[in-house]
Amino acid sequence: MATYKYTIITDSATDMPKWVIDKYNLRVIPTPVVIEGKDYFDGETIFPDEFYDILRSGKNITTYHINQYMFYQNFEPYAKAGEEVLYFCFSTGIAGTYNAANLAKDELLEKYPDFKIDIMDSKCAAIGFGMCVFFALYMQEKGASKEEVMEAARFHFDHMEHIFMVDTLEYLYKGGRISRTSAIAGGLLDIKPIIEVTDEGKLEVFQKVRGRKKAIQKMIEVIGERGYQLDHQIIGSVHADCSEDDDAFIKALKEKYGIKKCVKAFLGCAIGAHTGPGMMGAVCLDAPSPAQKYIDELLNSDDPSFKFV
Numbered sequence: 001m002a003t004y005k006y007t008i009i010t011d012s013a014t015d016m017p018k019w020v021i022d023k024y025n026l027r028v029i030p031t032p033v034v035i036e037g038k039d040y041f042d043g044e045t046i047f048p049d050e051f052y053d054i055l056r057s058g059k060n061i062t063t064y065h066i067n068q069y070m071f072y073q074n075f076e077p078y079a080k081a082g083e084e085v086l087y088f089c090f091s092t093g094i095a096g097t098y099n100a101a102n103l104a105k106d107e108l109l110e111k112y113p114d115f116k117i118d119i120m121d122s123k124c125a126a127i128g129f130g131m132c133v134f135f136a137l138y139m140q141e142k143g144a145s146k147e148e149v150m151e152a153a154r155f156h157f158d159h160m161e162h163i164f165m166v167d168t169l170e171y172l173y174k175g176g177r178i179s180r181t182s183a184i185a186g187g188l189l190d191i192k193p194i195i196e197v198t199d200e201g202k203l204e205v206f207q208k209v210r211g212r213k214k215a216i217q218k219m220i221e222v223i224g225e226r227g228y229q230l231d232h233q234i235i236g237s238v239h240a241d242c243s244e245d246d247d248a249f250i251k252a253l254k255e256k257y258g259i260k261k262c263v264k265a266f267l268g269c270a271i272g273a274h275t276g277p278g279m280m281g282a283v284c285l286d287a288p289s290p291a292q293k294y295i296d297e298l299l300n301s302d303d304p305s306f307k308f309v
Contacts, residue, residue: 167278
């Protein structure tokens with residue numbers, strides 16, 4: 001692989017598929033997940049394929065954001081080596097990751113004053129965050145300057161539409177996002193909240209639909225309403241241990257909107273702990289990308305290392 005003037009790193013809230021991580025040798029800082037009082041690290045010591053069984057078992061699971069010390073430990077090897085870093089960060093609207101990363105940066109600059117690191121708040125989550133990072137990695141590989149990559153990333157952060165469905169209200173209740181009364185009533189009525197990520201990078205319920213099939217159909221409609229020229233995009237999809245439903249969802253999107261390629265992801269433990277199993281959704285851009293020439297290259301590529309679905 002080519003040597004670049006700077007290294008792109010990110011965190012596990014991207015839900016980045018393994019094939020992307022392997023292809024670009026991407027450093028992904030893991031988010032902590034606490035199971036019955038013991039710390040695990042998303043994508044490093046705990047993985048989605050085992051996590052959702054643990055979640056269903058009713059064990060006590062909490063999360064906390066990557067802290068200043070963890071960032072310091074992850075950034076310092078680059079500072080020592082004199083390598084420049086571009087770090088794409090989980091949304092500040094959901095976690096305190098961005099502030100912790102900047103505190104670590106300030107601390108490192110006292111010891112390594114020549115260390116060059118840019119920290120960008122994605123204002124995105126899950127595969128929406130992941131798609132922004134994926135496009136940046138591809139642009140870097142194709143020789144785009146750091147400034148060009150950052151400019152495109154800012155645009156993608158601002159124009160990435162996230163449309164997700166939560167299958168059960170239990171985990172939103174446990175996380176304090178809805179009341180017990182709402183959780184019980186919603187469960188009895190088979191309510192499926194549909195969630196978006198706001199311009200401020202916050203998760204918000206914007207519709208409630210009765211029944212899983214109707215909720216999936218509503219997501220398909222909303223993606224069509226919000227997506228810009230979906231047949232000229234690569235979309236992302238994500239699921240929480242419901243791969244077959246996700247495959248059918250992707251197929252329906254492709255048939256309805258002429259979508260050619262999709263990056264499919266498994267929702268990681270850090271976000272999955274708060275949404276529960278059965279969650280699924282898709283992401284797309286709502287405006288023409290300044291990096292469209294790179295997206296067109298990807299759409300026309302037959303490189304088998306790109307494991308699109």
